[in-house]
Amino acid sequence: MPWSWWPGKWSLCPGPRGWDSDMASKVPRFDVPSRQDCLALMSAYGMLPNIREHSLLVGEVALHLGTALAEAGFDLHLDLIEAGALLHDLGKTACLGTTINHAEWGAQLVHDAGFPEVAQVVREHIILQPNGDLRPVREAEVVNYADKRVLHARVVPLTVRFADLVVRYGKSEQARRRIADLAKTARRLEAKLFAPIALKPVDLLQLNHTRREL
Incomplete structure (x- = not known):
């Protein structure tokens, strides 16, 4: 059973569905993984097909927007944007049905695979975290926004995405306020x-x- 990470402590918890430690050990290690490397990580960590499809489309949205910003003169690493978008839900399959934060869990998986910069983008895909980067636009912001534009496997306006979040997760007043924020x-x-x-x-x-299409 693989070790999982949670803020402030190490603990044992069930590993990702479909976990294959031999397969995971063969995933190439680079500072920023290529698209094919990201697909290999998805397979190694047993990403569910619907989450994979969602992640691929978030990658398309993020790269499209990131390219437009880069062409406008913003200092952005497009490979980091694409990798962060493709891997943003790497930890979600394992966290389904638990209270574990899938952004943190996924970030740790990506960090352990040897990609700390990508891990930070994954960590921020739900809530952005100030980190001292003074650039006007950061890769994490592009990925965070792209994820907010994809409902399951379709690009939608923000209003549609958040209306769905209210239906699925707005079970309490506190939850609805958090979604509104x-x-x-x-x-x-x-x-x-x-x-x-x-x-x-x-x-x-x-x-x-x-x-x-793949």
């Missing part, structure tokens, strides 16, 4: 990311028709 933050991030570029939020919907 996340929605407000996402709208501010959207305004920030799109203000300096010609691309508009609605344009991302076209990726539903042009997405890359």
Whole structure:
């Protein structure tokens, strides 16, 4: 049984579904994994097919937006954006039905695979964390926003994404307030990311028709 990480302590918990330690040990280690490396990690950690499909589309959205920002002069590493987006839910399969934070668990998996920079992007895909990076736009912000635009395996407006979150997770007043706060933050991030570029939020919907096939 593999070790899992949780803030402040190490503890044993069930490993990812479909976990194959031999397969995981063969995953190439680079500072930023290639697309194929990311797909290998998805397989090694038993990512469920629906989560994989969602992650692939988040990768498309993040890379499309990141490219537009880079072409506008922003200092962004597109390979880091794509890898962070593809792996943002690496820990989710193992965390289903538990109270474990899948962003933290996934970040630890990615870090242990040898990709600390990508791990930080994964860690921030739900809630952004100030880290002293003074650039006007960070890779983690692009991935965080891209994830907020993909409902299951379809690009949707923020309003649709957060309405779904309320239905699925808004079981208490506290939960609904938290979702409302996340929605407000996402709208501010959207305004920030799109203000300096010609691309508009609605344009991302076209990726539903042009997405890359594997």
